Amino acid sequence: MQNTNFLLLKKALEETIPCENPDEISTETQFFGVVQAVLKERLKYPKGSYMNLLYKFIANAGIGQMARGLNQKPRYDSQTNSTRVQPAGALINPLYAGWITSFIRTTLSEIINKYDNSIIISCTTDGFISNCKDLEKITPETNDLFSSLYYNTRAKLTGSGALLETKYVEPKGVIS
Amino acid sequence: MIQPQSGKDLLESLGLEKIIRSYTALKIKFAFPSCVSYPNLPVRLDFNSIIFPLSGETFCTGSEFLLAMRLKCEITVLGGVYIPFQNSQTATERKSGVRVLREIPVVDPNLTELIDVYQSA
Numbered sequence A: 001m002q003n004t005n006f007l008l009l010k011k012a013l014e015e016t017i018p019c020e021n022p023d024e025i026s027t028e029t030q031f032f033g034v035v036q037a038v039l040k041e042r043l044k045y046p047k048g049s050y051m052n053l054l055y056k057f058i059a060n061a062g063i064g065q066m067a068r069g070l071n072q073k074p075r076y077d078s079q080t081n082s083t084r085v086q087p088a089g090a091l092i093n094p095l096y097a098g099w100i101t102s103f104i105r106t107t108l109s110e111i112i113n114k115y116d117n118s119i120i121i122s123c124t125t126d127g128f129i130s131n132c133k134d135l136e137k138i139t140p141e142t143n144d145l146f147s148s149l150y151y152n153t154r155a156k157l158t159g160s161g162a163l164l165e166t167k168y169v170e171p172k173g174v175i176s
Numbered sequence B: 001m002i003q004p005q006s007g008k009d010l011l012e013s014l015g016l017e018k019i020i021r022s023y024t025a026l027k028i029k030f031a032f033p034s035c036v037s038y039p040n041l042p043v044r045l046d047f048n049s050i051i052f053p054l055s056g057e058t059f060c061t062g063s064e065f066l067l068a069m070r071l072k073c074e075i076t077v078l079g080g081v082y083i084p085f086q087n088s089q090t091a092t093e094r095k096s097g098v099r100v101l102r103e104i105p106v107v108d109p110n111l112t113e114l115i116d117v118y119q120s121a
Helices: A004-017 A032-042 A050-066 A092-113 A145-158 B009-012 B016-020 B062-070 B091-101 B114-120
Strands: A074-077 A080-087 A118-122 A127-129 B024-029 B055-061 B073-085
Touching: A032 A050, A032 A145, A032 B073, A032 B114, A050 A092, A092 A118, A092 A127, A092 A145, A092 B024, A092 B055, A092 B062, A145 B062, B009 B016, B009 B024, B009 B062, B009 B073, B016 B024, B016 B062, B024 B062, B055 B062, B062 B073
Parallel strands: none
Antiparallel strands: A074 A080, A118 A127, B024 B055, B024 B073
16 A cells, blocks of 8 residues: 555656756855855864854844744743743844744655655654654655755755764664 | 646746745646656645645645656646745845854863854855
C-alpha cells in the first residue's frame, strides 16, 4: 500500500507545477548579511568548541527574538524568580516569524512526502524520526522547490550545503 | 487583499516567486488526493492541538499553499492577504545590522573584522 502511494505521489509531483529554476529565486533579505557575517566568524573555530557554539547561538537568537512575546504565554523569569507574560522584543515581527516557521514546516513536509517509502514515525519542528539510511547523501532534485531553496541558501551562508543530518542513531528502537 | 477564488487562479495571478518572497496568509478549503501520505496543511482543534487531515478548512501561509498545490491538492481560497517583502536593504536597515554586530565583540576579544565583512558584502 505504501509503495503504491509512493509511486502515485511521485507521478503527481512530476506532473505538478514546474518550478523553473529554484536557484534564481533569491532568499536574501535584510538579515542575510548579518547572519552570513556571524556564521563566517563561527567557521573560524573548530566544531563543538565554545566559541563555535556561541556564534551558533548568536546567529540563531535573531529568529527567536522575532517571535518573542507573540503568544502571550507566561514564562519563567529568572530576574524575579516567578512566571510572567513575556514582553515583546526589539526585533518582533510576526510576518517574518510566520514566514520562517512556515518555510521550515513546508521544507520538512516536502522532504517527508518525497521519501515516504521509509517509515517516519514522528516529526518535530525541523527533524523527524525514521528508519532512512544515508541521510547525509540526500540532495534536492531540481523539482524539489523548498528543499532546493533551503539547500542553496545554506550553501550561500556557510559555504557547504547539507540538506539532512543524522543527529542520533538508536540501534534498539521501535522501527530499527 | 486576496479575493475568494480557486487555488489555481491565485497561483497563476501571483506566480511562484511572488508567493515565496512575501508574507501571504490565506483562509482555504482543501482536499488532498488519497495518495498523499503526509498532508501538509494544519487544522487547529483548540489552542494546543493541531491535526493534518486530508481535507478541511484552515488558515495557511503562502509556502504551505504552494506545497499543497504541488501535492495536487484541490484548494478553494476563501480570502487572505498578500504582503510583499522589500527587494533591497534600506540605509536604516544596513545601519541597524552594523549596530547588532557591534555588540558581538564583547563576547569575542579576538574579533575585529566582523563589521568589515558585513559592510563589504
